[in-house]
Amino acid sequence: MTDLLGLSGRNAIVVGAGRGAGRAMAILFAKAGMHVAVVDQDRSTAAETVRAIEAEGVRGLALVANAIDENELDRAVGDARSALGPLRVGVNNVGNFGAHASSPVLEHGWDFWQTAIDQNLHTCFNVSRTVARRMIDDGVPGALVFIASLAGLRGSPNLAPYGAVKAGVIQFTMTMALELAPHRIRVNCVGPTAIDSPMLRERLTDESIAKRAASIPLGRIASPEDIGGAVLMLASDLAGFVTGQTVMADGGVSCTSQRPSMNPGEARVR
Ligand SMILES: NC(=O)c1ccc[n+]([C@@H]2O[C@H](COP(=O)([O-])OP(=O)(O)OC[C@H]3O[C@@H](n4cnc5c(N)ncnc54)[C@H](O)[C@@H]3O)[C@@H](O)[C@H]2O)c1
Numbered sequence: 001m002t003d004l005l006g007l008s009g010r011n012a013i014v015v016g017a018g019r020g021a022g023r024a025m026a027i028l029f030a031k032a033g034m035h036v037a038v039v040d041q042d043r044s045t046a047a048e049t050v051r052a053i054e055a056e057g058v059r060g061l062a063l064v065a066n067a068i069d070e071n072e073l074d075r076a077v078g079d080a081r082s083a084l085g086p087l088r089v090g091v092n093n094v095g096n097f098g099a100h101a102s103s104p105v106l107e108h109g110w111d112f113w114q115t116a117i118d119q120n121l122h123t124c125f126n127v128s129r130t131v132a133r134r135m136i137d138d139g140v141p142g143a144l145v146f147i148a149s150l151a152g153l154r155g156s157p158n159l160a161p162y163g164a165v166k167a168g169v170i171q172f173t174m175t176m177a178l179e180l181a182p183h184r185i186r187v188n189c190v191g192p193t194a195i196d197s198p199m200l201r202e203r204l205t206d207e208s209i210a211k212r213a214a215s216i217p218l219g220r221i222a223s224p225e226d227i228g229g230a231v232l233m234l235a236s237d238l239a240g241f242v243t244g245q246t247v248m249a250d251g252g253v254s255c256t257s258q259r260p261s262m263n264p265g266e267a268r269v270r
Contacts, residue, residue, distance in 0.1 A: 006237030008033030012089035013080050015067050015127050018045030020197030021147065022093030024224035025231045026060075027052050029089065032232060035059035037080035037087075039073070041066050059084060067094045067123040070130065077130040086138040089235045090131030091145045094123040095166070096199060102158035116161030121168050128176050132185055141184035143235045146173055147227070150193040150250050166191075170246045177244030186243040188234040193250040194221040217252035 011034065017026040018040030026036050030053040038053070038060060040046040046062040053060030061083050065076035081087055098115030124146045135142040149166040156163025173189040180187055194200055194212045200221075204212075213221050230249040233239055248254045 003033065004236075004238065005032050005232070006240075007089070007232075007235065009035075010088040011035045011037070011080070011084040011086065012091070012235070013037040013039060013077060013087050013131060014091045014093060015039040015065075015073070015123065016092065016094035017049050018042045019049075020093070020199055021192070021195050021224045021227040021231075022091070023049045023052070025091060025093065025228035027056070028225065028228040028232045029053075029235070030056035030058045030060065032236070033058060034089070035061075035084050037061040037063055037076075037084060039063045039065050039067065039076045039080075067092065067126055068118045070126045073126045074130045077134060081134050081138075086140045087131060087134055088140060088142050089145070090127055090135075090142065091147075091231055091235070092124050092127035093147050095120040095147055095149075095169075097159060097162045097203075104158060105160045108160070113161045116165045120162070120165040121172065124169055124172055128172075128180075128187070132176075132180055132183070135185055136183050142186070143239075144176065144180070144185060144187045145231045145234050146187075146189040147231075148173075148189050148191045148246055150191060150248065150254055152191065153248075153254055173246060174244045181243060186234075186239070188239070188242060188244070189246040190227060190230045190234065191246050191248040191250060191254070192222055192227050193253050195227055196221050196223055215253065216250070217256060220251065222249060222251065 012029045014026040016022040017038040029036050035058050036053050038046045038049045043064045050060035050062040063076040065072040067073050096119050100112045148169040151163040152166030152170050177187040
């Protein structure tokens with residue numbers, strides 16, 4: 001059968017693939033015939049993702065690193081390159097609000113901002129540098145994909161640091177696309193709204209999730225595979241002339257005036 005995606009036999013590295021959307025996209029890469037290195041700070045969930053990858057008949061590699069630490073991440077990327085060969089796709093899925101309950105800016109400590117910057121922007125910076133340098137050394141074309149959020153396009157009451165840094169991820173995507181274009185490396189971004197991931201379930205009640213689903217034009221929140229599918233599309237040869245773009249995988253909500261993730265006056269997330 002024709003490999004329309006052009007991914008079969010190539011190597012991917014997905015950072016933050018132990019669970020949630022990252023695990024889903026790593027498994028979708030495997031289903032597309034890619035060998036996949038899974039990087040996560042959690043060894044046991046990374047190993048579980050690799051078991052699912054190997055069940056697709058391709059190679060999987062579990063690597064433990066904190067993506068905020070460039071040296072640790074660089075070691076993991078180097079190990080992936082040595083074990084699998086040249087990397088053609090790199091994804092940063094790491095991102096979250098930080099370990100903070102949401103709150104208005106007037107109540108923030110600086111650490112809320114610092115953890116949001118570290119978890120969302122710093123990790124994209126580190127993944128870009130460590131993976132793109134290997135692609136350039138190997139002389140191969142490649143694709144990088146980041147994960148932003150609807151929060152980066154709209155006001156984010158009670159989650160100002162998260163909204164601001166996800167807007168930064170969208171902007172960083174455009175700059176990296178221009179800087180890496182001469183090396184034939186495309187850089188794109190996926191912008192989800194609510195994803196049915198462990199992170200969401202830990203922080204929101206079922207009632208709050210149902211309310212968000214009702215405000216999304218497609219009538220539901222995203223599955224991890226919905227986000228993985230958008231990432232796969234951007235990583236594939238079908239998107240060979242697409243770079244610097246953020247694709248909103250949000251059920252259409254960015255086309256409306258709804259702000260489902262955090263409406264002002266709504267109960268704060270825990
Ligand atoms: N869940 C949502 O509703 C939602 C909505 C919009 C955007 N997003 C974005 O989508 C992406 C995925 O979200 P998710 O809900 O699947 O996340 P998740 O928390 O379920 O999974 C993230 C994975 O990254 C790993 N990780 C976290 N910090 C790390 C670090 N410093 N180094 C290495 N690994 C680390 C975790 O162990 C985990 O396996 C994130 O960038 C998030 O900001 C999520």
